Amino acid sequence: MKNSALHLAGLMAATLFSSTALADELRLGLVLEPPHLDPTAGAAAAIDEVVYANLFEGLTRIDQNGAVQPSLATDWTISDDGTRYEFTLKEGVTFHDGTSFDAEDVKFSLDRARAEDSVNAQKGIFAPITKVEVLAPNKIAIEIANPQGNFLFNLGRGDAVIVAPESAETNQTNPVGTGPFKFVDWQQGSKVILEKNPDYVGDDVYLDRAIFTFISDPNAAQNAMLAGELDGFANFPAPETLEIFEADPRFNVVVGSTEGETILATNNKAEPFNDLRVRQAIAHVIDRQAIIDGAMFGYGTPIGTHFAPHHPYYVDLLDTYPRDLERAKALLAEAGYADGFKATLKLPPPTYARRGGQILAAQLREIGIDLELINVEWAQWLEDVFTNKDYDLTIVSHVEPFDIGIYANPDYYFQYDNKAFQDLIATLNVVTDDAEREKLAQDAQRILSEDAVNGYLFQLAKTGVWDARLSGMWPNSPVEGNDLTQVKWAE
Known part of the structure; x- marks a missing residue:
């Protein structure tokens, strides 16, 4: 008592x-x-976790259901051919330092994001823009080369927030x-x-x-x-x-x-991971459910490619490389690594990475791959892995929505270079018909899964x-x- x-x-x-x-x-x-x-100058989701919709705003915003809503733009019209958007802006808005907001700030922000020297982590979403025109202090027009099915959604992402020329350089x-x-x-x-x-x-x-x-x-x-x-x-x-x-x-x-695809990210240009057979061998070893149970205590959904299972375009590819240790060993032998090899696995702080890395290392040890686990802080991960590509393997959760297009950039930290995939994404980016977009997105998922670009683990639960x-x-x-x-x- x-x-x-x-x-x-x-x-x-x-x-x-x-x-x-x-x-x-x-x-x-x-x-x-x-x-x-500064969400316009960095890839870390941790930036948006603080400032998105709280401190910075875009022309549009994404609500909790994933729908596009007005923000600094109160409404808009789209031309019949889908290549010109005209936005009406909120009036009377000021930045936190007292400077006024108008269409010139929108033009500055979008031109800055798509400039040749832009450091925007999602520079590609601005690539379709061919012209940003100030029509009036409260009206802006954006022209794009081809219709974009997700253009308004992209304008609502953290990378597309509107900043002022007076403070842009010190926003970090x-x-x-x-x-x-x-x-x-x-x-x-x-x-x-x-x-x-x-x-x-x-x-x-x-x-x-x-x-x-x-x-x-x-x-x-x-x-x-x-x-x-x-x-x-x-x-x-x-x-x-x-x-x-x-x-x-x-x-x-x-x-x-969440939108977080948790992956065993792989440096596709580093030996021996530049050999498809080595990546396939790893794919045959991964026991996703064991990682979910051991690292996340059951919270998470297995994935076989870089796509969210709750998305209507998702295709289940979990059986592309079923767990098969004998097949994995045979693939390693074919690639010239019958006795296995040593590599590094850099792990940022989140639980899914640190705990998941230990489980993955034990699984890969079953086929002779000996991983050195290297714990790194987030800033070091961004510099070493994301920017300098100085890594063999790492575990990270990609939380950007509908981000399969990152694989079309051969300079992205995976260093995956597939012309057929790049062409497919280029087509997907300009198609607006939903049925055709679904087919293209599913074809893209299949290519990534078959190429075993990364080890696809699970969708992060919130x-x-x-x-x-x-x-x-x-x-x-x-x-x-x-x-x-x-x-x-x-x-």
Whole structure:
């Protein structure tokens, strides 16, 4: 009885502690700290997890159902041939530093994103644009070379947010947008603080302050939540402890879907991975369910190619390379590696990578592939793996929506160069008929699976844990980001 009373007292104390943020403040945990805060100049999803829809806005935005909604553009018209878009812009909007927003800022942002020297991580989505024309301070026209079925969706991604020429160069450390929250402070290694923008033109938000705290260690994340030091984790890094939170009435646990294809990314130009037979051998060894169960405690959906299973164009290719150790050994022997070989596996901080890497290493050891596991921090991963392509294998989750087109870029960090695939994606990009787009997307999936470009593991689940008194948190992640515009505390 005494122990029960102490337990109850502890719960009450934790509840009181967590209530200090009620009504005006949200303390949200994130696994990864962004390398900087400019979504137009970096590939890290961690950037958008802080700033998307909160600090920066685009012409359009993506809602929690994956649908395109107006944002800085209130409405638009499309020419009959699908190659000219005319947008009407919100009026009276200002950037957080007080500078005005108008069509010139839109032209600057889009021309900057598609420029030859652009550092935009998704520069390809702007390639179809042939002209950006200012029609009036509140009207802009965008012309594209060919019809694009996903053009409005792409304009709603974090890479396409509108920035001002006055502040564009300093957005990495002092981001200035037009959104409902403005940047206050970045305590590097710890947290980013945003506050409500009193001059925001749009629907009012409920929160006055949002604090994003970076905790990559699963145990530390669990302790911070149970102690009331955080109000939530949009994607909780310790899936093995979700039962604890499910049994605690203070919390809501919501398991949804993400766009995150979790893969054993492969350097297709590095020996011996430039040999298809070696990649096929690895594909024959991977036990996806064992990785999902061991690393993610059952949360995740097996995939056989780089495509989200919840997408209507998805095709099930899990049986392309069934687990077959004898066939894998034979393929290695054919490639000249009968005795196996040694390689490195660089692992960024997320749970799926660190734990998944240990399981994968054990699986590949069964056919003589000996992996050296190298743990790296996120900034180092971005520099070594993504930018410099200095790696053999790595594990990472690609959370961009409908991003199969990255394989058409031979300079992307996979270094996969297939002209037939590139031509197929070029056609897919200009086709608007849904049935034809579906066929092309499925053909693209098959090519990647058959070429075993990467080891396709699972679709990352979104395991959200947050205070039961919160509403407005997204259960799914159709785009990378934590949209706080509708988040509020119960009255």
